[in-house]
């Protein structure tokens with residue numbers, strides 16, 4: 001398969017987060033957060049609005065810097081060097097004002113792997129082959145998100161962050177994105193996925209991290225999380241109660 005990572009699979013694991021704090025002024029947004037992720041598969045971050053999920057993935061990816069605490073990827077401090085082997089997809093696709101194909105070429109070019117075959121395979125996997133020459137921004141929302149994910153995979157990431165990638169998509173686009181996420185995970189890409197969609201978490205998660213008020217309220221296997229969550233907040237959240 002063309003988009004197999006060229007280096008050893010997920011060598012950035014384990015992820016080890018200790019005492020992570022992120023404040024805005026006097027407001028504590030990430031509060032002494034600890035997290036260990038050592039397994040392959042899809043780690044899902046869940047939790048109520050404003051819990052700190054998006055901040056956490058931005059911190060883990062190195063897009064913002066914490067005030068204190070440490071983030072280690074296989075013993076290496078989170079840095080531009082660790083970020084090179086990671087990719088991120090946001091809820092709202094961020095695309096270049098270029099054609100669909102050029103959006104992929106941009107990443108392949110940066111990585112020095114500009115092969116037409118590789119671009120064609122990525123477009124085929126995203127079911128966008130027939131739109132290759134169209135402007136990326138003229139695509140539908142679901143198509144744009146499929147392109148954003150294809151572009152993220154073009155860099156052969158070891159770690160793929162997805163922050164609510166299907167929140168505004170219909171079921172068929174959601175299914176296409178979930179299939180691509182599952183395939184990436186099977187190839188050995190470590191996936192860290194933020195979602196509010198409990199169905200999606202059940203379909204994809206290996207383990208679930210429940211974030212509440214800027215810390216980890218619970219981290220366990222997906223089976224345990226959905227059958228017997230240990231924390232009251234996770235139980236309430238899954239029962240559809242309002243968790244604040």
Ligand SMILES: Nc1ncnc2c1ncn2[C@@H]1O[C@H](COP(=O)(O)OP(=O)(O)OP(=O)(O)O)[C@@H](O)[C@H]1O
Nearest residue numbers: 023024029047048049050051052053054055056196
């Ligand atoms: N740069 C920032 N400066 C100040 N406050 C921020 C900043 N970024 C996020 N926040 C605040 O931090 C809290 C956590 O935000 P975050 O976006 O991580 O939540 P979330 O768990 O992703 O929520 P949602 O499910 O709504 O996406 C929110 O109260 C938000 O307003």
Ligand SMILES: [Mg+2]
Nearest residue numbers: 053054055163
């Ligand atoms: Mg968010």
